[in-house]
Amino acid sequence: MKGLADKPNYMIEILEGGVTLEDVFDGHIGNQALAEKSAFVVGDLGALMQQHVCWQSIVPQLQPYYPVKVNSSPAVIEVVASLGLGFVCTNKTEMSLVLEHGVPPENIILSGVCKQLAHIKFAAKNNIQHLVCENEAELSKISRLHPSAKLLLQLTTEAHAAETSMAFGSSLKSCRHLLEAAKELGAQVMGVTFHIPSSCQDLQQAYTHALSDARCVFDMGVDLGFNMSILDIGGGFTGSEFQLKQVESAIRPLLDAYFPPLSGVQVLAQPGTFYVASAFTLAVSVIGRKVVTRHWDSLAQGENNEDTEFLYYMNEGVYGPFSCKLLGNSIPAPSVHKVSRSPPRRVVYPSSLWGPSLDQLDQVVERCLLPELSVGDWLLFSNVGAYGLDDFTCLSSSSQLPVYYTVSTSDWYEMQEAGVALDSAMKNFSVVHYSA
Numbered sequence: 308m309k310g311l312a313d314k315p316n317y318m319i320e321i322l323e324g325g326v327t328l329e330d331v332f333d334g335h336i337g338n339q340a341l342a343e344k345s346a347f348v349v350g351d352l353g354a355l356m357q358q359h360v361c362w363q364s365i366v367p368q369l370q371p372y373y374p375v376k377v378n379s380s381p382a383v384i385e386v387v388a389s390l391g392l393g394f395v396c397t398n399k400t401e402m403s404l405v406l407e408h409g410v411p412p413e414n415i416i417l418s419g420v421c422k423q424l425a426h427i428k429f430a431a432k433n434n435i436q437h438l439v440c441e442n443e444a445e446l447s448k449i450s451r452l453h454p455s456a457k458l459l460l461q462l463t464t465e466a467h468a469a470e471t472s473m474a475f476g477s478s479l480k481s482c483r484h485l486l487e488a489a490k491e492l493g494a495q496v497m498g499v500t501f502h503i504p505s506s507c508q509d510l511q512q513a514y515t516h517a518l519s520d521a522r523c524v525f526d527m528g529v530d531l532g533f534n535m536s537i538l539d540i541g542g543g544f545t546g547s548e549f550q551l552k553q554v555e556s557a558i559r560p561l562l563d564a565y566f567p568p569l570s571g572v573q574v575l576a577q578p579g580t581f582y583v584a585s586a587f588t589l590a591v592s593v594i595g596r597k598v599v600t601r602h603w604d605s606l607a608q609g610e611n612n613e614d615t616e617f618l619y620y621m622n623e624g625v626y627g628p629f630s631c632k633l634l635g636n637s638i639p640a641p642s643v644h645k646v647s648r649s650p651p652r653r654v655v656y657p658s659s660l661w662g663p664s665l666d667q668l669d670q671v672v673e674r675c676l677l678p679e680l681s682v683g684d685w686l687l688f689s690n691v692g693a694y695g696l697d698d699f700t701c702l703s704s705s706s707q708l709p710v711y712y713t714v715s716t717s718d719w720y721e722m723q724e725a726g727v728a729l730d731s732a733m734k735n736f737s738v739v740h741y742s743a
């Protein structure tokens with residue numbers, strides 16, 4: 308008899324015979340309409356794979372390491388591992404998750420400003436050698452608990468400091484101290500890591516400073532006898548091809564000057580949002596609405612005018628999958644799920660979207676233009692794959708939002724042709740074929 312552990316945990320639907328993502332929403336919305344009308348998520352693993360194709364065609368010189376914190380759903384980890392990416396983990400749970408998916412420890416980096424002792428020990432025990440380090444206290448902890456660790460020094464960047472109003476990472480000057488301290492402790496330093504957030508206004512300037520600083524640290528390291536061979540330029544890629552090309556044109560001349568291929572330095576990046584944001588779409592239903600009408604007289608014409616505004620209540624809000632709204636992020640307006648055969652609704656009204664909690668904070672979208680909606684209509688929020696997917700499964704008011712994974716037939720075959728043997732690599736999944 309097969310144990311529970313042998314059962315597939317997740318199911319991927321392969322869309323055949325012209326079935327589109329829209330049909331998938333139709334199908335699930337149809338089913339939800341009969342049942343509880345709870346919100347759900349569709350994960351298009353083909354979109355994830357297409358982002359990988361895009362990455363490889365624009366920045367083939369940058370080895371992608373996926374930061375698990377961005378979206379740790381098992382399907383994502385499985386596909387990303389099958390695509391051959393490395394992983395960046397920040398704790399023991401993330402390291403175990405990635406190791407369970409068969410990722411070799413040499414493809415894992417343990418990152419984070421301060422690491423719990425048990426997590427450093429876990430890395431040592433599991434032969435995870437690459438650890439990020441940004442201060443002397445961390446350095447002595449690591450050299451004591453994990454003497455064979457290969458360290459990447461976290462270098463601060465102005466863009467990051469401005470963004471977080473707190474310099475995280477080590478300045479050039481403290482990098483020198485850190486290198487000297489490492490030398491004294493007999494620790495090995497292998498390279499440098501930095502992170503420029505996607506909100507950065509002037510990419511050219513940020514990368515110019517960061518890469519020339521990184522070169523300085525490399526030179527200091529080489530002077531002290533370290534084998535400096537890994538440069539990690541972090542994340543901050545929005546997911547758009549356009550922005551990736553901008554970054555590429557900002558860094559190419561700098562890498563050629565400071566870290567040419569002949570130098571033998573391995574260049575990594577940590578694209579999180581880039582890989583997963585666009586792959587996930589959240590569907591919620593409208594459970595209530597209010598109409599606010601304002602009358603005003605126009606003196607000139609003596610006409611009676613009306614302004615109509617709608618407030619819609621949805622079955623999920625900031626205490627569920629929209630929790631990033633509480634952190635000050637704005638949530639882009641959703642699209643309206645088209646009910647088949649209904650005439651297109653062209654007139655739009657100013658609308659605001661609210662969660663179900665009756666809390667003033669539970670406003671998801673302050674103002675957007677939407678056609679008039681009725682209770683029972685569905686709204687689709689796209690690009691929800693980064694930072695928050697874990698919330699889908701633990702924080703939502705309906706306790707667990709179902710996630711339906713799909714992949715189109717063409718993406719499926721493209722993955723196989725790219726050498727990603729998904730059916731064998733993805734042992735935790737079962738595949739069903741979904742046709743019209």
Ligand SMILES: *Cc1c(COP(=O)(O)O)cnc(C)c1O
Nearest residue numbers: 502541542543544577578579580
């Ligand atoms: C979160 C994080 C990333 C991922 O950033 P994205 O912009 O989502 O790609 C990369 N590097 C570091 C250090 C991070 O903290």
